[in-house]
Amino acid sequence: MVTLGVLISGRGSNLQAILRAIADGRLSARVAVVVSNIEGAPGLAHASAAGVPTVVISHRGWPSREEYDAHLVGVLRAHHVELVCLAGFMRRLTPVLIDAFPHRVLNVHPSLLPAFPGVDAQRQALEHGVRVAGCTVHLVTPTIDAGPIVLQACVPVTDDDTVDTLAARILEEEHRVYPEAIRLVSEGLGRVEGRRWISTGRTAPLSDADGRG
Ligand code: GRF
Numbered sequence: 001m002v003t004l005g006v007l008i009s010g011r012g013s014n015l016q017a018i019l020r021a022i023a024d025g026r027l028s029a030r031v032a033v034v035v036s037n038i039e040g041a042p043g044l045a046h047a048s049a050a051g052v053p054t055v056v057i058s059h060r061g062w063p064s065r066e067e068y069d070a071h072l073v074g075v076l077r078a079h080h081v082e083l084v085c086l087a088g089f090m091r092r093l094t095p096v097l098i099d100a101f102p103h104r105v106l107n108v109h110p111s112l113l114p115a116f117p118g119v120d121a122q123r124q125a126l127e128h129g130v131r132v133a134g135c136t137v138h139l140v141t142p143t144i145d146a147g148p149i150v151l152q153a154c155v156p157v158t159d160d161d162t163v164d165t166l167a168a169r170i171l172e173e174e175h176r177v178y179p180e181a182i183r184l185v186s187e188g189l190g191r192v193e194g195r196r197w198i199s200t201g202r203t204a205p206l207s208d209a210d211g212r213g
Contacts (some may be wrong), residue, residue, distance in 0.1 A: 002029045002186035005081035007089035008036050012043015014087035014108055014178050019050045021179030032079040037091055059091055066144040069096040083186050095142055103192050105140040106177045110170045116143035122167040133157050133166060135174045137181035148197040156157055
C-alpha cells in the first residue's frame with residue numbers, strides 16, 4: 001500500500017475522488033497528510049471528515065520558493081509520504097521538492113496537454129474552439145504542466161458549452177483517471193523514458209463500476 005501526500009489549494013474534489021477510490025478498494029493507498037497553502041481551503045474539511053491529518057503551510061513570507069519547498073518536503077517526509085499528488089495545488093514547485101521524490105510527484109491538469117498549460121485551461125480550450133477537450137495526469141517536472149504523461153481522457157466540446165459546463169465535464173474525467181494514474185505509478189506499472197511514460201503493466205482502468213470501463 002502506497003502512502004500518499006495530497007497537496008491542495010482549494011475545493012478538493014480530486015482529493016475526494018482519491019479518498020473514494022481508496023474507500024472503494026480501487027486504490028491500495030493511504031492518504032497520510034493533506035497540505036494546503038491556503039488557510040480554510042474547502043478541501044481541508046474533506047480531509048478532516050475522512051480522518052486525514054491536515055497541515056496548512058502558507059506560501060507567504062518565505063524568502064524563496066526553495067525554502068518553502070524544503071519545509072514542505074520535511075512535512076511530507078515526517079508523514080512517510082512516498083507519492084505526492086498535486087490536486088489543485090496552485091504553486092509552482094522547485095527541484096527541491098521534485099528531486100526529493102524522483103518520478104513520484106503527480107499532477108492533474110484540466111486540458112489535453114501539451115495544449116493549454118497554465119491557468120484557465122478550460123477557458124483557453126473553449127476560446128480556441130477545440131472540438132475535443134480533456135484532462136491529463138502527468139509526472140511533475142520543473143517546467144510547468146510538461147512532465148511525462150501517465151493518462152489522458154477526452155470529452156467532447158459542444159456548441160452550447162460555457163466554461164463552467166465544459167469544466168464540469170472535464171472534472172468528471174479527472175476524478176476517474178487520477179486515482180487510476182496513482183495506481184499505475186504506485187504499483188510500478190510503467191517507467192519513464194525521456195519525456196515518455198511507458199506502460200509496462202496492465203493499463204485497464206481500476207474498475208468498470210462507473211460503466212465506462
Ligand atoms: C482541477 O481542475 C485540476 O485539474 C486543476 O485544479 C482543479 C482542482 O480542483 N489542477 P479540485 O480542487 O480538485 O476540485
